[in-house]
Amino acid sequence: MPEQPIADKFKISPFLVLYMIMSMQIGIGVLGYQRIIVAEAKNDAWISVLVAGFALQFILWMIYKINETVNGDIVTAHIYVAGNFVGKLLSSIFIIYYFILSLTVQRSYLEVIQVWMFPKMSIFWYTLAYMILCIYIIYGGFRTVVGIAFFGLVLPSYLFPIFGFSLSLGEVNHLLPIFEQSIKDILLGAYKMSLTFIGFEVVLFFYPFIKEPKKSKKWAHLGLLLTTLIYTCIMIITITYFSMDLLAKSIWASLSMWKIVNFPFVERFEYIGIATWSLVILPNICIALWISSRLMKRIFNLQQKKGVIFIAMATLFAINFFPTRVEVNLLNNLTAKAGFVFTFIYIPLLFIAVMIAKKVKKT
Amino acid sequence: MSYRSLCIAMVILFLSGCVDKSIIDDINIQSAVAIDQIEGDPEKIKGMILIQNYLPDQAVENIRFTSTGKIRRDLLLNIQKKSSQPIVVGGLMVTIFGDKISDYGIAEYVDVYMRESSVGTRNYLATSKSSAIGILAGEYGPRGNATYLRNLIEHNIEHRxxxxxxxxxxxxxxxxxxxxxxxxxxxxxSKDEVEISGISLFKGDKEIDVLPKNKMFYFKLLVDNYSNGNFLVTLDKHKTAMVKSIKSKRKIKISKDHPNKVTFEIHINGVVTEYTGGKVTEKVSKEIEKELEKKVNDECMKLLTQFQEQQIDPIGIGLAYKANIRGTAKKGKNWIGEEYPTLSFDVKTKIDIRESGVIE
Incomplete structure (x- = not known):
């Protein structure tokens, strides 16, 4: 079945890709990624972040190449490479992938709320409310989702300068000497960055919705670059602010850093930060749900409106099976591994496959 | 349809907001804590929690709760039983550890501050010369004990x-x-007077020594990158000058060729605030500078050798060493036992006296 062309009124301007990528990438990982990277790369952890960021630029280039070659999204690419049935079978894996991703984000954020603010917060009711909000947004169509991505990035951006408070207590000696760790450790750190960095691959799924996709390329790369720089900055500030052994104990280093912030009108800034963060993760969950339901539509011809409700209900059901830190951690690790396999192994493989298929089909 | 779903969304949003409330008038915010060890028993502690009650006429009343317990939480639990309103820790300003408990080790009491998310990291810890509870038992100033103690420490950090x-x-x-x-x-x-009497030096979590008041300035010069403070210099019997440092910088230099030699470069910009010898001429101010440089060098050297003998490193030489000499971090923890005692120090001070007040 040929893909139906997307009408122009549903398409988005190329520059909005930047917001899509950045708001999908910046999510729950930022609150506590430092500890995980530092465990591998010690004081050179910021180099790991840079390395991972630049490696991903290459992957992003592959993603665009794939999309351009088949002129469609990942389902088209799969069908192009492996035929209709296998192609759709492969694509349906990503329904589960994005379902798990939204589950991880939702549950990790709830954990933060429970630990930092309200220990009695009910998982079920909060998720229900959040899911209804997401369904409502997705019912507004793809353009609404992009709009949320825009606001989910712009409105909370005032949080970033707040990290400057920690600079005044920073100790540059913690960073030195640069390149103290072995290349292996730095690369291991870069590998551990996957959970924090994943999200830019959403281009694979909404490519047909971009007006003049060629023009969006530079915005996508710029978005990825900006995220990389933001992560590197936060990493450097964190390393100077904490000593290694203290950082190893801080599960949410970014939140711990906000504990030093003190304004005359607000005693504890992290409460504002955590509350604002619900806006940061909103596009995360919305985009993930949108992709899941969109894939359902493409593969099973299921109406997207029904698909969203199905996925949301599944999330609502599944989230109850992760009651404590141990399970949440397990879920996080699983998602990080899946994300790594998807971006660094699957996409290059798909890229090669598409290139071969293209050659074969030409001759 | 969308209107109805919006309504449902709103209802559920508001309903899910029903978590524990803490209304500020109905809770007691603990603002200062003092912990003492009960004599003879390292396992038992006695604590006092101070709550500031803001009265309608803007005065502040100190409300104190005292109890004993095994760990800090236990203490709080026992105190909760005495309080008519729940006690919360979010507004903590100062924690004072008694002399015995700081000798014994304070790590287990600090643990709760790391674990508890509602405690900010900007609040102050301090030790006390004698009983910590004795300090909180006094009455200092109209703004409440906790605020008083916090301001005492704060302004001494910023300006002294x-x-x-x-x-x-x-x-x-x-x-x-x-x-x-x-x-x-x-x-x-006394009952209505407290002072900062020195700096407690720790090895691990145990207090092993206290720097007296007159050495604090030199200690600050060595520890902080930027600092200001006052110091006194005697030129001869009748000539004493008080110099206020307005800006100082400190650098720790370790060269890769001579890793055993640590050089401190201290640069102070100061003004003369008091001089008993008459006119401050250029000659006199040069003299003061020289005398001061000598004094700072001597005092800092004394401190450095003292720390070296005590095998403690409050200045962070270990950090600077690790940052300058590659591979130190990998050798692990024994730096203080093996390499630290072999280091030799050098202090180079440069003092610029800028002004001598509004008179000549």
Missing amino acids: DVPKTNLHIFLRDYYSRGKDPYLPEINGV
């Missing part, structure tokens, strides 16, 4: 001789492999 400290800095140094923590020591002079 106490090096930068707060909960975060203590934790950072305690968990650092190249630095030992220190805390200001508070002494209750």
Whole structure:
């Protein structure tokens, strides 16, 4: 079945890709990624972040190449490479992938709320409310989702300068000497960055919705670059602010850093930060749900409106099976591994496959 | 359809907001804590929690709760039984550890501050010269004891001789492999007077020594990158000058060729605030500069050798060493036992006296 062309009124301007990528990438990982990277790369952890960021630029280039070659999204690419049935079978894996991703984000954020603010917060009711909000947004169509991505990035951006408070207590000696760790450790750190960095691959799924996709390329790369720089900055500030052994104990280093912030009108800034963060993760969950339901539509011809409700209900059901830190951690690790396999192994493989298929089909 | 779903969304949003409330008038916010060890029993502690009650006429009343317990939480539990309103820890300003407990080790009491998310890291820790509860039992100023103590420490850090400290800095140094923590020591002079009586030096979490007041300025010069404070210099019998440092910089230099030699470069910009010998001419100010440089060099050297003998490193030489000499971090923890005692120090001070007040 040929893909139906997307009408122009549903398409988005190329520059909005930047917001899509950045708001999908910046999510729950930022609150506590430092500890995980530092465990591998010690004081050179910021180099790991840079390395991972630049490696991903290459992957992003592959993603665009794939999309351009088949002129469609990942389902088209799969069908192009492996035929209709296998192609759709492969694509349906990503329904589960994005379902798990939204589950991880939702549950990790709830954990933060429970630990930092309200220990009695009910998982079920909060998720229900959040899911209804997401369904409502997705019912507004793809353009609404992009709009949320825009606001989910712009409105909370005032949080970033707040990290400057920690600079005044920073100790540059913690960073030195640069390149103290072995290349292996730095690369291991870069590998551990996957959970924090994943999200830019959403281009694979909404490519047909971009007006003049060629023009969006530079915005996508710029978005990825900006995220990389933001992560590197936060990493450097964190390393100077904490000593290694203290950082190893801080599960949410970014939140711990906000504990030093003190304004005359607000005693504890992290409460504002955590509350604002619900806006940061909103596009995360919305985009993930949108992709899941969109894939359902493409593969099973299921109406997207029904698909969203199905996925949301599944999330609502599944989230109850992760009651404590141990399970949440397990879920996080699983998602990080899946994300790594998807971006660094699957996409290059798909890229090669598409290139071969293209050659074969030409001759 | 969408209107109805919006309604449902709103209802559920508001309903899910029903979590525990803490209304500020209905809770007691603990603002200062003092912990003492009960004599003879290291397992038992006695604590006092101070709550500031803001009265309608803007005065502040100190409400105190005292109890004993095994760990800090236990203490709080026992105290909760005495309080008519729930006690919360979010507004903590100062924690004072008694002399015996700081000798015994304070790590287990600090643990709760790391674990508890509602405690900010900007609040102050301090030790006391004698009983910590004795300090909180006094009455200082109209704004409440906790505010008084916090301001006491705060302004001494900003303008006087106490090096930068707060909960975060203590934790950072305690968990650092190249630095030992220190805390200001508070002494209750009388029922309505307290003073900062020195700096408690820690090895791990145990207090092993206290720097007296007159050495605090030199200690601050060595510890903080930027600092200001006052110091006195005697030129001869009748000529004494008080110099206020307005800006100072400190650098620790370790060259790769001579890793055993650590050089401190201290640069102070100061003004003469008091001079008993008459006119401050250029000659006199040069003399003061020279005399001061000598004094700072001597005092700092004394401190450095003292720390070396005590095998503590409150200045963070270990950190600087690790940062300058590659591969130190990999050798691990034994730096302080093996390499630290072999180091030799050098202090190079440069003092610029800028002004001598509004008179000549």
